[in-house]
Amino acid sequence: MEEWVSVSFAQDQDGRSFRQTRRWSAMPKEEEAKPPPTLIERIEQNDPTLKELAGFGGYGYHRIATALRKNATITSFKLSNCQLGGDRDEGCIYLMQALIARRSSLKRISLARNFIGCNGAAAVANFIRASQDDPSIYHSIRLDLLQNCFGDEGARVIADAIADGTVQDKAQTIVDIGLEKNRIGNEGLLYISNMLHENNTLHTLRLGKNDISYEGVMKSLVPVLKQNTSLRVLDLSGNRHIGDLGAAALADALSFNQTLETMILTKCSITEEGAKRLLQALYNYTSPSAVLEQSNHTLRELIVCQNPILSTSFVGHTTFLRDAIHWNQQGIASSRIYKLNSFLMSIHGPRFVHSTNVPIELIPKMVHKIWRIDKSIDAVYSYIRGMPEILEI
Numbered sequence: 001m002e003e004w005v006s007v008s009f010a011q012d013q014d015g016r017s018f019r020q021t022r023r024w025s026a027m028p029k030e031e032e033a034k035p036p037p038t039l040i041e042r043i044e045q046n047d048p049t050l051k052e053l054a055g056f057g058g059y060g061y062h063r064i065a066t067a068l069r070k071n072a073t074i075t076s077f078k079l080s081n082c083q084l085g086g087d088r089d090e091g092c093i094y095l096m097q098a099l100i101a102r103r104s105s106l107k108r109i110s111l112a113r114n115f116i117g118c119n120g121a122a123a124v125a126n127f128i129r130a131s132q133d134d135p136s137i138y139h140s141i142r143l144d145l146l147q148n149c150f151g152d153e154g155a156r157v158i159a160d161a162i163a164d165g166t167v168q169d170k171a172q173t174i175v176d177i178g179l180e181k182n183r184i185g186n187e188g189l190l191y192i193s194n195m196l197h198e199n200n201t202l203h204t205l206r207l208g209k210n211d212i213s214y215e216g217v218m219k220s221l222v223p224v225l226k227q228n229t230s231l232r233v234l235d236l237s238g239n240r241h242i243g244d245l246g247a248a249a250l251a252d253a254l255s256f257n258q259t260l261e262t263m264i265l266t267k268c269s270i271t272e273e274g275a276k277r278l279l280q281a282l283y284n285y286t287s288p289s290a291v292l293e294q295s296n297h298t299l300r301e302l303i304v305c306q307n308p309i310l311s312t313s314f315v316g317h318t319t320f321l322r323d324a325i326h327w328n329q330q331g332i333a334s335s336r337i338y339k340l341n342s343f344l345m346s347i348h349g350p351r352f353v354h355s356t357n358v359p360i361e362l363i364p365k366m367v368h369k370i371w372r373i374d375k376s377i378d379a380v381y382s383y384i385r386g387m388p389e390i391l392e393i
Helices: 039-044 061-068 087-102 118-133 151-167 186-198 214-225 243-254 272-282 288-293 312-328 332-348 360-373 377-386
Strands: 002-011 017-026 052-054 076-078 108-110 141-144 174-178 204-206 233-235 262-264 301-303
Touching: 039 061, 061 087, 087 118, 118 141, 118 151, 151 174, 151 186, 186 214, 214 243, 243 272, 272 312, 288 332, 301 312, 312 332
Parallel strands: 052 076, 076 108, 108 141, 141 174, 174 204, 204 233, 233 262, 262 301
Antiparallel strands: 002 017
């Protein structure tokens, strides 16, 4: 800061002279405000606050892809409606190559609504294979490919890439994949089902609003669901040709599957017949053995709204459906107890279980053991009332 001093002589009212000193300083000029860094600069300079890239900020995919090769901070890419498809999917190819080159951790990639075709799907498959080569960097990736247009062929290359991680004993990095609105038919479902045979880490599979019918569900998906132990969420909504035959096949799968927690079947043309089969899969009350061994005890959410289930005769079953879902939410052991208790009370009234003086938590084990010896209902109730040594299970 600069300072000036001025000395002058003046006279007072009596005519006496005196020296007058004045001091003043010049304030420094304010520094001109720097413009905020551009999106490209933030990406290249690894801005620690930039954890998510949502769109390209007016830049072309070439510049963004080039900048991403220098970045190690972004872990989430929400790139919906970024025009990555078309022109042989060049935008998607550039982006995937950049993500492979950067070799930095990421958790989510959304390429929804980009109208990506088969070339783009192949680029995504290359990224999946690259991620499986280095599990120390890539793990638990959520991949959203909603509303593109790669069809069955794109489904094949992506499913093959995910399956390769298991076949070649590599890391399996994709845990959640969304393939809604991609024109995937029964052929594409076959490729995806074959992948599920090999994969043991995928917990969410979304196939809504495709061209999947009951034939594909019955032939490809159901055999896999009976054996799969990793899938937790399955979305088949909007596949209008699944119908009652597909619902019945899925119900058969649920009788064996004990890991699936959510199944979404909205707008699948399911009527009362298909709904009853799904109910029976959750609570098979034909016998004590069926209650224990042939009922699903893990499904916590079954969404069947916006289907033509209009018959008043099914209204009475909705209580059981609601109860079965509620019981499943309590855990497998509690589900078995509640369902068996409901079964016994439905036959002998609400006072039966209490009249035996048997702790409710013991009844499933007892019934299961007795049922192997004598499959008559009378024998089961006789053992329970008699309080034999079977209580020592």
